[in-house]
Structures are given as C-alpha cells and as structure tokens.
Amino acid sequence: KLEPAVQNYEWGVRGGGQSSLVARMANAQVAEEKPFAELWMGTHPKAPSVVLEDGWSGMVLGEFLRLNEVFMGSKAGMFGGDLPYLFKCLSVAKALSIQAHPDKTLAKLLHARDKPNYPDDNHKPELACAVTEFEGLCGFRKLDEIVENVGAVPELKELIGQDTVKLMESSLDKDAQSRAEALKQAFNMVMSSPEDRVKHQASKMVDRLKSSQKLRDVEELVLRINEQFPLDVGLFNIFFLNHVKLRPGQALFLGPNLPHAYLSGDCMEIMATSDNVVRAGFTPKFKDVATLCSMLDYERSGPAEIMEGEAREGMRVYAPPGHDF
Ligand SMILES: [Zn+2]
Missing domain, CATH: 2.60.120.10 (Jelly Rolls)
Known part of the structure; x- marks a missing residue:
C-alpha cells in the first residue's frame, strides 16, 4: 500500500x-x-x-x-x-x-x-x-489547416509577416522538408515576437472575435482560453496545434x-x-522559447494519433x- x-x-x-x-x-x-x-x-x-x-x-x-x-x-x-x-x-x-x-x-x-x-x-x-x-x-496541424487559419486571422498574419506567409503558401505543394522549414519559420516568428507586439495583436484579435457573429471552433477555443490567460502568446499557438x-x-x-x-x-x-519540461506559453513558470522553438519536430504535422x-x-x-x- x-x-x-x-x-x-x-x-x-x-x-x-x-x-x-x-x-x-x-x-x-x-x-x-x-x-x-x-x-x-x-x-x-x-x-x-x-x-x-x-x-x-x-x-x-x-x-x-x-x-x-x-x-x-x-x-x-x-x-x-x-x-x-x-x-x-x-x-x-x-x-x-x-x-x-x-x-x-x-x-x-x-x-x-x-x-x-x-x-x-x-x-x-x-x-x-x-x-x-x-x-x-x-502536435502541429496539417500545414494547409494552419495556412487557412493564418488567412482567417489578420492579427496572426501580422505577427508572422508577409514574407513568411508567402513562404508557407508556396510550400504547400512542395516536399515535406520545405513544408517543415516554412512551418518552423512561421512558428518562430510568432514565438519570438516582442511581448508588447503580441499583446497588441492579441487584444485586437480578442476584440474582433468577441464582436463576431459566427465563430469557428478554433476561435471559440481562443476566446475561452483567453479568459484563463489574457492576451498570452499561447493564444496564437492554438492556430498551429491540433485541438484533440x-x-x-x-x-x-x-x-x-x-x-x-x-x-x-x-x-x-x-x-x-x-x-523535464520545456515551456513557452500559458504559464507563470520559467519559459525557454529559444529551446522550444529549436527542438520541435516540424516535419511531423497532421491529425494527432489517438x-x-x-x-x-x-x-x-x-x-x-x-x-x-
Ligand atoms: Zn507534457
């Protein structure tokens, strides 16, 4: 016992x-x-x-x-x-x-x-x-789904930047390595954005979603988690990760x-x-964004295996x- x-x-x-x-x-x-x-x-x-x-x-x-x-x-x-x-x-x-x-x-x-x-x-x-x-x-969503999310969320697009958005779009019909590179660059752009920029874009996004008539599932989730971690960079991660x-x-x-x-x-x-945990969002604990961004497996994307x-x-x-x- x-x-x-x-x-x-x-x-x-x-x-x-x-x-x-x-x-x-x-x-x-x-x-x-x-x-x-x-x-x-x-x-x-x-x-x-x-x-x-x-x-x-x-x-x-x-x-x-x-x-x-x-x-x-x-x-x-x-x-x-x-x-x-x-x-x-x-x-x-x-x-x-x-x-x-x-x-x-x-x-x-x-x-x-x-x-x-x-x-x-x-x-x-x-x-x-x-x-x-x-x-x-x-795990990462399928790249097509992430690109669709970026298209629907101007604040996310702003954080990723025009060049990287173009890179993501053009990588869609390329090989796995090019797609992984584009995903890595986009995720890194969001995670390495200065905190005031993230908060500014998150605030614009939350206001826009709150006044929206119809929300997609992923957007409903973003608003729900915003109640727990207001304007956190993790809100933008939700568009990259499978909701299981x-x-x-x-x-x-x-x-x-x-x-x-x-x-x-x-x-x-x-x-x-x-x-051993490497953390990057939704936490008051120690964050190690650089390590997290460099260690992730960007080649693996698509629905989570249940x-x-x-x-x-x-x-x-x-x-x-x-x-x-
Ligand atoms: Zn874990």
Whole structure:
C-alpha cells in the first residue's frame, strides 16, 4: 500500500465538492479551495510515494525498492534498481503550459547547462489516458489547416509577416522538408515576437472575435482560453496545434519534441521518471522559447494519433514505443 504525493499546482481542479479526481484518490485532507492537480505514484525525488506497510511504514518508495529488490521483478537490473516510470493522475481545470519534452541527448545537455530549470537528465515520453472527457492541444496541424487559419486571422498574419506567409503558401505543394522549414519559420516568428507586439495583436484579435457573429471552433477555443490567460502568446499557438478531444479510455502518446498542452478533464498519465519540461506559453513558470522553438519536430504535422487500446482479459492495453513503460 502506498501514499502517493499530491501536487497542488494552480491549474488543478479545486478539491471542493469532490469534483477533482485527484482529490478523491488522494489519501489526504481535502481543502475546499485548494487545487488538486496531480497525484504522483513513483520514486521521483521531487514527490516520492511513501510506503504504508507494517514494518516499512513511512519509508519512501525508492528506498523500499532498493532494500526489497524482489518487488522490481526480473527487469530490476535494466534500470539501476529504480522504477523507470512515474504514474500520475491529473485533474485539469485550466490550460497547462504549451510544452514539449526533450529526447535523452537534449535532456542531458539542458541539465548540464541549467540544473535549476532542468532538474533531470532523462527524457520524458508520456502517455495520457482519459478518465473523463479530456481535451488538449497536441502536435502541429496539417500545414494547409494552419495556412487557412493564418488567412482567417489578420492579427496572426501580422505577427508572422508577409514574407513568411508567402513562404508557407508556396510550400504547400512542395516536399515535406520545405513544408517543415516554412512551418518552423512561421512558428518562430510568432514565438519570438516582442511581448508588447503580441499583446497588441492579441487584444485586437480578442476584440474582433468577441464582436463576431459566427465563430469557428478554433476561435471559440481562443476566446475561452483567453479568459484563463489574457492576451498570452499561447493564444496564437492554438492556430498551429491540433485541438484533440478524448473520450474516456482513449489515449495520446507524447513522444519527444512534440508540442502539446492539456486543457481540461481528468486523465491517468504514465511517463519516464523525469520532470523535464520545456515551456513557452500559458504559464507563470520559467519559459525557454529559444529551446522550444529549436527542438520541435516540424516535419511531423497532421491529425494527432489517438490510441484506443486493445481489450485483453479484463484489461485495456496501450503499447507505445520505447521501454520505460
Ligand atoms: Zn507534457
């Protein structure tokens, strides 16, 4: 039996009224007004689970597994006696930061360069499985769709600039590499715009959309997220990223260098034991726009792949690539 650690990040669902899945699963005093965002089940030193077994009670899980290797099973040696994965429950009330996770090589580099902001040298592939209706942004939209959004949103066009807009349009019937280059340039133009320019254009856009008679889905989403993060640069990212809605039981696998942001709902999430996040929008935390822009996989665009899982003997099995989980 374990006591998992609760994280009260401000984007979490408030504990009151039992509406937060995290609050319901936590073996903790539920404060009405506190956000219950994440429940961590694992050995990560930031918030290790604690063992609640006779004779071992109060010991952190990592220490317990080192002393009782038998619980690690036959693969103990592969991961240096530690759990390779971290299991979480998330209750999302408010958008999480727009983020991507580094691969192993970049994680080592970031950790060596900036330990306070990149506390691990490990990669962080993750799989999120919806428990309730779950909504997020995941991966770049198909370039045609992004070009269509740019055409419909003059403020976005302004931030990207005429030359890059032309480059995007002309790349549509070219090869994958030219399309990736155009996408990279457009995304970078938005992300590297000075803050006052972003706020000015965002404000014009929000005013225009609010007085519009008919809004497209993506524009409704922009207005909704603007309530949470007024005039944030992330609002413009929404036009670049797929808006994904998962039904309970459906899952998303987020490999390295894939831009994403969770927006609402409850999910179970499993990832490599790591807390390495490169953030760029919708967050009061440390942003590293240059790293995010340079690491993203711009060749990968198009609808997000939703995993249905496979029913097997009373279980549902999701099999992402890699061997951390
Ligand atoms: Zn993530």
